[in-house]
Amino acid sequence: MAHAHAHGHKKRYTGIMDWITTVDHKKIGILYLFAGLLFFAIGGLEALFIRLQLAYPMNEVVSAQRFNELITMHGTTMLFLAALPILYGFFNYIIPLQIGARDVAFPFLNSLGFWTFFFGGILLNLGFITGDGLPDSGWTAYAPLATEYSPGTGMDLYSIGLQLSGIGTLLGGLNFVVTIVNMRAPGMTMMRMPLFVWTAFITSILIVFAFSALAVGLLMISFDRLFGGNFFNTAAGGNEILWQHIFWIFGHPEVYILVLPAFGILSEVIPTFSRKRLFGYTSMVFATSIIGFLGFMVWAHHMFTVGMGAVANTMFAVATMLIAVPTGIKIFNWIFTMWKGQVRFTTANLFAIGFIPSFTVGGVTGVMLAMAASDYVFHDTYFVVAHFHYVIVGGTVHGIFAALFYWFPKMFGRTLNETLGKITFWLLLIGFNLTFFIQHWLGVVGMPRRVYTYLDGQPGWNEMNFVSTIGAILMGVAVLLVVINIVITLMKPKNAPADPWEDGRTMEWAISSPPPEYNFKQTPLVRGLDAWWVEKRAGNKEMTPAEPVGPIHMPNGSILPFIMSIGLFIAGIGFMYDTLWAIIGGLAVLVICMILRSLIDDPGYHIEPEEIEGKGVKA
């Protein structure tokens, strides 16, 4: 690669400009984390309003229209703007550290991915500010409700905002695939990668394929809504079912995109706090790969009641049930990692361990839903809502909080408060079970999904809905405690050691907390699985280096990704409101930035050995 030693100068930015122009994977990881947490809070508020409205029959907290907007925004925000970005925060920060690299493969693209996601998220939520209507046809946006029967700009915020945000996600996925394939330290074969890196790898491959499908589908919706297209208009020869296929071919892999990283996080946290290596590493790798592959074969289990016929329904039913096998293998591997270990119940480990029973409950209702003839009863009822919240909250959210408490000292140099953390864990566990367990029952006795209210006098409905709302409030308090915990911890001095949990096994724990700008003074030599554990057992205080100390080549920051994202944002609004100058202006900004980036050569700069041997470069 590159022309060897083209001398460039470091561009010095400080304060906010530093964060806007950064291409450092660590800073971008923090940006993703905080943006994701912000949207998580917004999505959580939406959930609270939903449950407040449903606490009593024929309640009037919000109107029917507003309710439909709330459920749409809650789903869209949580899945696209909260869960995945938070996971991207951890991917970004931790993967290069775990593979012994200095950054991701494409730092500029990394920054572009973040800013497009962020501005896409703002576009999606613009309706709260403009008062012009919000998306209201469900996060699944079925046609023709989402096309002909949603006039106005509400659903355009969905199709265009999600398109923009999806570009960011797609770029990120691409980046991680290349990083993991190309940039592992010497000695790190694929089968010596930490499992978090494996799951990130498979997830990123899923993202590249699934988000491409979504992009196409969203384009088709935009055509139907803005340009007189008829893809989903039966009267003109189109077919509304086509949208469902395209959406779910994205939508099913999407849920594996959300849960596989949580599997990876568990596979880091549980071994660390059991002082034992992961049980069945090889089968974990295979199981992850099979889940990723099968994830593309099951999409139509979301469409059992559409009328595809018994042959299609049974094929998808059986394929879906098969995914339970590799997933079950993982559950048993985690349990047996703890078996004969020395389990320590830090907050991170509580969340990781708490995942196991909670996610398993969600998993078994998933198998029940996979059985097509039973699904005719369950589909589009609160049983499904219960199922997916068990796997998302019991699964992904537990994984996210485990990662947060586990890697916070590495990322910010201070450890989150353990007492507050434990209270958070128990509140969340009680709250989420209170909210969702009873919804299994509500679904089978007849309560459909996405209903803005329900009639009085249906046996047990009032009480069950009320209990569910109480649970939601407890969950809200738990999340508030996390926010408070983060704020008070960031006010403390930065004094965390490199290996604060003492039993770290992977290479991020071999360098300071937080790491220097360049991560590793010298690229490390990997001598086995759990590379840092191997060095510790051999009596070393540092990773064995794979190269002598030398000048370290670093990329310069750039304002262009930020500006390109603003250009796309403006163009998006232009399309929505049919304003030509905004469309042309926004796209022009984008093209000019791309030309500038292509024509102006920026070779980065070097950190010289003198700077490293001294105090080290400030991160």
Add this chain to the structure above:
Amino acid sequence: MVKRWMKRLVPLMAMMVLFLTGCDFQLAGALAPKGPVAEKQLELILWSLIVMIFVLLVVFVLFFTAIFRFRRRRGQDNQIPEQIEGNHKLEATWTIIPIFLLFIMAVPTVALTFNLEEEAQAVEGQRVIKVVGKQFWWEFTYPEEGIVTAQEVYIPVGEKVVFELSSADVIHSFWVPQLAGKKDANPGSKTINYLYLQADEPGVYKGKCTELCGQSHALMDFKLIALEKDEYEAWVADMLLTAEVTAETQLGAELFNAKCLVCHAVDPGMSSVGPNLNGFADRMYIGGFIDNNAEKLAQWIKNPIGMKPGVTMPPFENELTTDEINEIVKYLQSLH
């Protein structure tokens, strides 16, 4: 300082809460089947539940054993546990047994799925009722009898009925929880669906729309009424008779023809933009969920959107006086 007994109490309470959330069990909806389709579906669900509870028990027992027996104790800080790579016997076990469990669940699933589809094929002489979902009400057409009605669909007890499902606008879904699982009502002629069910007992069964279809999706209820064969025939005969206009209802009928007939047919066999109102006086609900009485009916005519958000029917409070509306109400209440 957190005392030891407090630490034990919190997890215990957490578990109790889980159980308490299930209180107030009332068997209803799909848990109280009244026909063969719902019964077979509930059987399959209960079978899968039994197998899944077994799986949960195994996982929970192993899980709780692991975290209690192998928690870190004092004095262990300098001992590293044995780093176990895996165990082929165990791994084979928890691969093969789940595959077997899936098999015993998959076989009845495949069987019932095909069985339900076969039964839904209309056979010579099979009763087929056409269902059209519209925002936010249901139209029912009986092609043989020549009846078009709305919101309440009557069927004879003990007889298999096939519903032909479609929609006039967005995707809806047709569900009578006590009798059968649901099927979607799609717009367009290429995506018509057939659902079969049967009621084994007479009664009024709740029906729900189960696909988000707009603002009043939650209020798009309908009723399926199963009558003994002779009562059903009587209903058919009654529906084919049009109500006579008397001196009492003369004014109301004229106002109705002027203002309402454009959307609401009263002819037994005619479809219309709005619900066919033949036999309206005998319907339990206005708009699918509002008690059918004079006061509510007047309120509905004045401002339907205020009672059911997003409905297509426009308000008449500025077009008709209160007296005129009351006349129309009187007329509607004569439509038996």
